[in-house]
Amino acid sequence: MTETFRIDRPSFDPATGEARFTYGLGDLRFTERLGLPDGADAGAALSPAFEKLLGLTALVLGVSYFKLRAPFVIEAPGIALTAAERAFVIDVYENGLGEFYARNQLSRFGKLTLHAPDDAQDRKPAPVLADRTLLPIGGGKDSLVSVDLLTHTGVDFTPFAVNPKGPILSSVEAIGTPPLYVTRSLDADMIRLGKEPGYYNGHVPSTAINSMIASLCAVLYGFSQIVLSNERSASEGNVVFDGRETNHQYSKSLGFELLIADTLSNATGGALKYFSLLRPYSEARIASLFTQASKFDAVFSSCNRNFRLTGNDGALWCGECPKCHFVFLIFAPFMKKERLLAIFGQNLLDKPANEHSFRELAGLTGQKPWECVGEILEAAACFYTLTRHADWHEDAVVRAVKADLLSQYGEEKLQMAMAECLTDSRDHHIPPALAAKVAAYAV
Incomplete structure (x- = not known):
């Protein structure tokens, strides 16, 4: 050429x-x-x-x-x-x-x-x-x-x-x-x-x-x-x-x-x-911080299909893409179920058609999607948390992946992964004075 x-x-x-x-x-x-x-x-x-x-x-x-x-x-x-x-x-x-x-x-x-x-x-x-x-x-x-x-x-x-x-x-x-x-x-x-x-x-x-x-x-x-x-x-x-x-x-x-x-x-x-500013945090940690206030619930979206050339002419969340599925998954351990369902307008974890997409996110099949989604082990850890959560453990996708999740990773690894997700990293580029202020607030 x-x-x-x-x-x-x-x-x-x-x-x-x-x-x-x-x-x-x-x-x-x-x-x-x-x-x-x-x-x-x-x-x-x-x-x-x-x-x-x-x-x-x-x-x-x-x-x-x-x-x-x-x-x-x-x-x-x-x-x-x-x-x-x-x-x-x-x-x-x-x-x-x-x-x-x-x-x-x-x-x-x-x-x-x-x-x-x-x-x-x-x-x-x-x-x-x-x-x-x-x-x-x-x-x-x-x-x-x-x-x-x-x-x-x-x-x-x-x-x-x-x-x-x-x-x-x-x-x-x-x-x-x-x-x-x-x-x-x-x-x-x-x-x-x-x-x-x-x-x-x-x-x-x-x-x-x-x-x-x-x-x-x-x-x-x-x-x-x-x-x-x-x-x-x-x-x-x-x-x-x-x-x-x-x-x-x-x-x-x-x-x-x-x-x-x-x-x-x-x-x-x-x-x-x-x-x-968010470099110390996992996606799950960010989700936990987001739940502390609700003023943006009705206006935010991570769904790529929402960013149309004609503007905001559809639902904020399509409910079908990997980004919708991932964001729903990481919010679920930290947000009240009623609030999360109100944001998305549906329960993405109770739709059997979504199982394959969620399996990809958690590393149970295929590859990590070409999307802005978090780490595979992070998604798996969030799923593990939901298998033990009163609000979510009976939902169709959670029940469907539980056995394979535990077989592939094991409980101890998933527990450690969730703890690591909620532990802030020191590997970042934030000016020290600001980093100290943020760390003091984001507890």
């Missing part, structure tokens, strides 16, 4: 708030646009930090166009990169697209070449950023737990989202704090070609993409930290492909968090921090 993917130098107009990114793939040309809100600091838009971040954003956003053909050569002739930045970009195009390669049977690990000018300045001058927090909101339980933790530890924050719709809009409305929204317009030809023969399609690292867009906003509007809501469970992969573990949630993993945090710090002379 002789095709090359080309990434041109991007542009930003402070007067209109529009950033433009252009790409080339063989004879094809694409243009993507970001619409940023009014109020950007014109001086910040001219800073070396913003120029650096804009270039890196162009490279990361490029994965959506690169994957149409997945060539082996990437060229960025107008974007200078340090050695560390080259490694970061290659990581996004290799591990960030790991699921895409696995599901399309494409061998690319260790085979991609990136041509770009050298940047000898490893660390850019620091812009002046206010002591403020930008908090991406995804519409699900995780970012809303971060809302609660930041609120109770006295950290002011601004909700952030790219192309907000459905549960994001309803969640931000319930939060009650003015948000910062960005409009992302993908090239229509890319979307069309992704459905045609001769072109590939598949998963892209959306957290990496949205994080780079957030970094642009941090510099333009004055935020000193971007706080993510990624849990420790996100670091577990799905399958081994091409000699490497591939992870649907790679750009939510701790490894990627450390890499992008270092990249953003160097690009801003140490002025911009990036970390996940």
Whole structure:
């Protein structure tokens, strides 16, 4: 394959708030646009930090166009990169697209070449950023737990989202704090070609993409930290492909968090921090924290089918996908049954048709679904808890999996796994002072 993917130098107009990114793939040309809100600091838009971040954003956003053909050569002739930045970009195009390669049977690990000018300045001058927090909101339980933790530890924050719709809009409305929204317009030809023969399609690292867009906003509007809501469970992969573990949630993993945090710090002379507030927690622990308040029960959703292009035009929970099943499963040990049934509108654990999906989540058959779900052993531990729970032990799916669950794992392992799920990890990147405040509250 002789095709090359080309990434041109991007542009930003402070007067209109529009950033433009252009790409080339063989004879094809694409243009993507970001619409940023009014109020950007014109001086910040001219800073070396913003120029650096804009270039890196162009490279990361490029994965959506690169994957149409997945060539082996990437060229960025107008974007200078340090050695560390080259490694970061290659990581996004290799591990960030790991699921895409696995599901399309494409061998690319260790085979991609990136041509770009050298940047000898490893660390850019620091812009002046206010002591403020930008908090991406995804519409699900995780970012809303971060809302609660930041609120109770006295950290002011601004909700952030790219192309907000459905549960994001309803969640931000319930939060009650003015948000910062960005409009992302993908090239229509890319979307069309992704459905045609001769072109590939598949998963892209959306957290990496949205994080780079957030970094642009941090510099333009004055935020000193971007706080993510990624849990420790996100670091577990799905399958081994091409000699490497591939992870649907790679750009939510701790490894990627450390890499992008270092990249953003160097690009801003140490002025911009990036970390996940929920990294010490398992999905089950986050579910237990969510149950402490009910103000978001009627507005949040983790169901991908709810994020339609037309917005929130259907039920918040489809009740059929692995994400619905996983979230229901991890809430069940901690939330009153009546409340959980009110949120979902049905009992997903009492529908025999759901058994196969729940078995996959708990590692009793198949593989871990290509979804943002927690660890297999974590799901199994939650199931074990339900087999001994007065509210749930008689439900059809719980009864159906009990014997195989105990046979495969054993009671002692499941008991230890549940205890571990509820024990906070010290393996995180949260600033020490904030970590101490959060730990004191989240008991």
